[in-house]
Amino acid sequence: MGIAFTEKQKKGWEILTDSRKTRILFDGGSRSGKTLLLMEYLIARAFQFPGSRQLVARKHRAHVKQSIWNNTLKKYLAEFVPDETYSKSESELVVNFFNGSSIIAGGLDESERVEKILGNEYITVLLNEATQLSWNTVQMIITRLSQSVSDAHGRKGIPKLCMDCNPRSPRHWLYICGVMNRDPDSMKPLPDASKWARLSWSAYDNMRNLPEEYIKSLQSLPELMRARMLDGIWRSSEGSVYDEFNEDIHVVKPFEIPSAWKRTRAIDFGYTNPFVCLWGAIDNDGRLYIYREYYKSHVRTSTHAEKIREMTGDEHVSCTVADHDASERADLEAGGVSSENALKDVREGIQAVKNRLVVQGDGKARLFFFSGLNNVLSEMHDYMWQPQREGGNAKEEPVKENDHAMDALRYMVMSIDKKKKETRVASLEKVDNRWK
Ligand SMILES: Nc1ncnc2c1ncn2[C@@H]1O[C@H](COP(=O)(O)OP(=O)(O)OP(=O)(O)O)[C@@H](O)[C@H]1O
Numbered sequence: 456m457g458i459a460f461t462e463k464q465k466k467g468w469e470i471l472t473d474s475r476k477t478r479i480l481f482d483g484g485s486r487s488g489k490t491l492l493l494m495e496y497l498i499a500r501a502f503q504f505p506g507s508r509q510l511v512a513r514k515h516r517a518h519v520k521q522s523i524w525n526n527t528l529k530k531y532l533a534e535f536v537p538d539e540t541y542s543k544s545e546s547e548l549v550v551n552f553f554n555g556s557s558i559i560a561g562g563l564d565e566s567e568r569v570e571k572i573l574g575n576e577y578i579t580v581l582l583n584e585a586t587q588l589s590w591n592t593v594q595m596i597i598t599r600l601s602q603s604v605s606d607a608h609g610r611k612g613i614p615k616l617c618m619d620c621n622p623r624s625p626r627h628w629l630y631i632c633g634v635m636n637r638d639p640d641s642m643k644p645l646p647d648a649s650k651w652a653r654l655s656w657s658a659y660d661n662m663r664n665l666p667e668e669y670i671k672s673l674q675s676l677p678e679l680m681r682a683r684m685l686d687g688i689w690r691s692s693e694g695s696v697y698d699e700f701n702e703d704i705h706v707v708k709p710f711e712i713p714s715a716w717k718r719t720r721a722i723d724f725g726y727t728n729p730f731v732c733l734w735g736a737i738d739n740d741g742r743l744y745i746y747r748e749y750y751k752s753h754v755r756t757s758t759h760a761e762k763i764r765e766m767t768g769d770e771h772v773s774c775t776v777a778d779h780d781a782s783e784r785a786d787l788e789a790g791g792v793s794s795e796n797a798l799k800d801v802r803e804g805i806q807a808v809k810n811r812l813v814v815q816g817d818g819k820a821r822l823f824f825f826s827g828l829n830n831v832l833s834e835m836h837d838y839m840w841q842p843q844r845e846g847g848n849a850k851e852e853p854v855k856e857n858d859h860a861m862d863a864l865r866y867m868v869m870s871i872d873k874k875k876k877e878t879r880v881a882s883l884e885k886v887d888n889r890w891k
């Protein structure tokens with residue numbers, strides 16, 4: 456075994472091997488050497504603690520197989536680890552070592568797989584491209600970091616969670632906990648902040664192992680992508696779908712909502728992706744305030760229904776719209792949350808949201824968010840249009856990523872604005888009838 460570390464990797468290794476640091480984030484530019492170092496660490500842990508299990512997971516199994524298994528782990532083993540010390544199962548994506556240790560590569564995209572993964576205990580977990588996961592998935596996985604193993608000197612291994620990612624918007628939960636060391640739900644300082652460590656990487660850190668053209672191609676990226684992928688900086692996205700969105704205008708300090716305001720909810724279903732419920736309140740001038748969010752993956756709908764009822768408390772909600780999945784809606788209904796079918800036209804919905812974001816003559820927009828709703832606010836920044844295709848028009852379709860709360864938001868705005876239009880038509884029709 457042996458690899459010539461870059462200077463940045465040497466720093467990373469110090470953090471990984473520091474027994475006080477058990478929550479580690481490597482965030483930064485593309486191909487900066489993060490994952491390779493973490494691979495070395497997983498293998499070192501497998502050797503150091505006989506019988507230990509290391510999990511390397513990301514959101515989709517297909518991506519685990521391609522990027523972790525084929526492109527990184529297998530190559531690394533072939534180059535640096537003696538053949539006779541391990542065997543591997545291609546179908547299971549597991550490496551078994553001579554000392555009873557293993558590295559298990561897994562995707563978190565199906566309930567059966569998640570259950571199987573959660574059915575085990577680990578001494579090391581690496582969440583690759585962790586921005587694609589939700590905070591609540593990470594918390595769930597932390598509960599499985601409980602394997603008790605010792606090294607040859609009888610020293611107990613300290614369970615470690617490692618995460619790597621490319622930066623997104625600084626609203627992302629991973630920035631909040633991994634960089635700001637705050638709890639993404641409450642924004643309070645993390646109680647275990649001293650256990651967290653973070654190292655920021657740039658593609659320049661791995662210059663000597665990258666072709667010159669690669670760095671050049673990163674340098675010629677648009678500004679936002681260059682900041683994120685070359686320099687490794689967490690930056691909000693310009694050119695996003697909601698380019699009118701401005702935190703100074705649209706984010707307000709939470710306040711008590713007057714009881715006379717109409718309240719509404721919108722739901723987007725998800726299991727692997729988060730299930731989202733948003734709560735909105737409409738003031739007397741028709742302005743909509745998103746005042747609460749529920750954002751959770753890997754939980755059954757009946758549990759969501761219970762949680763939504765609990766979070767709603769005794770508030771009177773006049774309307775709940777939801778995505779069209781009949782069985783999910785039936786499960787919600789059985790759990791005491793009845794809903795109407797949402798209006799799902801994507802472009803119309805986006806336009807309706809954009810219209811509300813525009814500042815009106817009175818100096819105010821018509822859509823606001825309570826501060827602290829980090830999931831919906833993070834998506835507002837990261838919701839992107841598809842890049843322009845040759846011969847096609849840009850700005851036709853949004854990228855179907857980071858769009859869970861965005862879908863719920865569209866449903867809510869459409870339900871309000873469409874209803875307003877319908878009421879207006881109905882009243883106009885009445886006027887006509889009087890003439891008949
Ligand atoms: N110390 C090293 N010696 C030789 N090659 C290295 C070294 N570190 C990294 N590399 C190579 O550099 C490339 C990028 O490394 P790696 O995949 O670890 O980067 P990353 O930061 O995880 O990138 P991404 O953000 O794109 O996932 C890989 O081809 C890897 O094999």
Ligand SMILES: [Mg+2]
Pocket residue numbers: 489490491619
């Ligand atoms: Mg990587």
